Amino acid sequence: MALANQLPDAKGQPVQRRQSAQGQSRWPLVSLILGGLTAITLSLSLWMIFFYTPVDALQGVTQRIFYFHVPTAWVGMLSFIILAVCGIIYLFKADERLDWLARAAAEVGVVFLTITLILGSLWGKPIWGAWWVWDARLTATLILWFMYVGYIMLRSYMGPGSEGARAGAVIGIIGAIDVPIIYLSVNWWRGQHPAAQLNPKGDLPPQAVITLLVALVAITLLYAFMMVQAYQLQRLQALAQQLRASVE
Amino acid sequence: MMARLFFSQLWAVLWKDIRYELRSKQTWIGMGMFALLVLVIFNFTFDLHASTVTSIAPGALWVAFIFASLLGLGRTVAAEREQGMLDRLLLTPVDRKAIYLAKLLGNLLFIGVVEIIALPVFAILFNLPIWQGTTLLALIPIVLLGALGIAAVGTLFSVMAATTQAKELLLPILVFPLVVPVVISAVRATTLLLVPSVNEPPWVGLLIAFDVIFLSVSTLLFQYIVEE
Incomplete structure (x- = not known):
């Protein structure tokens, strides 16, 4: 760390000292608080999902997947929005921290979106009778997943540096524009697919609504907690690469 | 005055690419043979009867076009990068948008x-009724609009992927998901020409809209990925 504190940035100012000092003092506390909140809400949410909320009359136990599926889908999409916003700001103001945040969002987001796709499939098999249908939402989500994977692959192939960061920003922006277009075009392509099937919110009992809300809060907190960890990892990786470059 | 300068820059870069390709002819012949072979393979993978051919053929045509386009996109920019030509091009006082549009037009010309x-080869091999009336005349704009959408995104990403070691692998992974709207509307528009149907959205209009979106976003973003 002592060596890192002496590293000047591109402008020759000791930015590293400020960042690492902040990182040492502030982030463990944030991480601890988020971790504690996540543990509490997640346990509460699990209890509510499996014991509190009533069993669905038509779908039975399978319906409980819904309480995991919706929150993970929400953070999976939120994460891409974060990635794209970081990309837009990065192109105007090339701050390394924005890039770390974008990379963290990609890595955490792809995990949540993968869980969403798997859970959706598990729910679809007994309810729809098929693991997968080429519905607009499913297709758009799958394409979003491919964009995450493409982003992560490109970043790992291009390695560290501002060139990779700008390329990542461009993918994020185009992806964020493209996913809604894909959703609309698949919708037109498929005509009137029973979209309401996907959305069993119509007449949920109050217990189910509360359970869903608690699950949303819990998963969002879990996401924030994991984002802090992934961001720290990106920061330390960048620092380690700078250190290695300074030694070589 | 500015516009004239812009177009003369654009033309200079484009003409350089055309001359380069006319001398080597690698990309054109390679892409053409590849597209043809995909069509031949399709003949074996799908059992094509007279009753099914009009519903399968548009898909086969577009799969062949997309794969061939990506092959060509990867090659044209990779050649630039290998010889260090792109860096020299960027050193000249040429507008980045002109470079992008010239590269795009070059790629579009090859693909087109x-x-x-x-x-026509496709129509003969699959016994498609495109010779009647104005079908062929209506098909050519659809084919070129689809090519424009693929080339707009593909040109941007081929410059990006060309700096990496795994460019042949990375380009399709980045481009295929993004061009889904263009593919859907192009395939549907082609199918509708062969098998007319009612209650369909205006696919050709949507195709033009997607092209405009991809073209404008890519033109604006190109400067950020070549900047040093």
């Missing part, structure tokens, strides 16, 4: 020529 040649 291959497609226009492959189209």
Whole structure:
């Protein structure tokens, strides 16, 4: 760390000292608080999902997947929005921290979106009778997943540096524009697919609504907690690469 | 005055690419043969009867075009990068948008020529009724609009992927998901020409809209990925 504190940035100012000092003092506390909140809400949410909320009359136990599926889908999409916003700001103001945040969002987001796709499939098999249908939402989500994977692959192939960061920003922006277009075009392509099937919110009992809300809060907190960890990892990786470059 | 300068820069870069390709002819012939072979393979993978051919053929045509386009996109920019030509091009006082549009037009020209040649061959191989009336005249704009959408995104990403070691692998992974709207509307528009149907959205209009979106976003973003 002592060596890192002496590293000047591109402008020759000791930015590293400020960042690492902040990182040492502030982030463990944030991480601890988020971790504690996540543990509490997640346990509460699990209890509510499996014991509190009533069993669905038509779908039975399978319906409980819904309480995991919706929150993970929400953070999976939120994460891409974060990635794209970081990309837009990065192109105007090339701050390394924005890039770390974008990379963290990609890595955490792809995990949540993968869980969403798997859970959706598990729910679809007994309810729809098929693991997968080429519905607009499913297709758009799958394409979003491919964009995450493409982003992560490109970043790992291009390695560290501002060139990779700008390329990542461009993918994020185009992806964020493209996913809604894909959703609309698949919708037109498929005509009137029973979209309401996907959305069993119509007449949920109050217990189910509360359970869903608690699950949303819990998963969002879990996401924030994991984002802090992934961001720290990106920061330390960048620092380690700078250190290695300074030694070589 | 500015516009004239812009177009003369654009033309200079484009003409350089055309001359380069006319001398080597690698990309054109390679893409053309590739598109043709995909069509031949399709003949074996799907059992094509007279009753099913009109519903399968548009898909086969577009799969051949997309794969061939990506092959060509990867090659044209990779050649630039290998010889260090792109860096020299960027050193000249040329507008980045002019470079992008010239590269795009060059790619579109290669893809377009291959497609226009492959189209009649495709119709003959699959016994498609495109010779009647104005079907062929309506098909050519659809094919070129689809090519424009693929080339707009593909040109941007081929410059990006060309700096990496795994460019042949990375380009399709980045481009295929993004061009889904263009593919859907192009395939639907082609199918509707062969098998008219009611209650369909205006696919050709949507195709133009997607092209405009991809073209404008890519033109604006190109400068950020070549900047040093």
